[in-house]
Amino acid sequence: MFVKKEEKMKNLTPQEFKCIVGSCPQVYELDDMTLLVIGKKSTELPADVKIAKDEQAITISRELVKKSLE
Numbered sequence: 001m002f003v004k005k006e007e008k009m010k011n012l013t014p015q016e017f018k019c020i021v022g023s024c025p026q027v028y029e030l031d032d033m034t035l036l037v038i039g040k041k042s043t044e045l046p047a048d049v050k051i052a053k054d055e056q057a058i059t060i061s062r063e064l065v066k067k068s069l070e
Contacts, residue, residue: 013028027060027068
């Protein structure tokens, strides 16, 4: 469950990665200069990776990250 915030978010997702219908991985910049990343839930993790109860591992393409931060 997500809590919707009134915080302003700037969508950094390049046009070529945006979906016309449905949902796609996206990258947003929040007011506090942190990033909100939307992607698919990761099903594979290295054995030595630890994730806290309030964290989520996701996957997005390297190209999306690169172009979003240009």
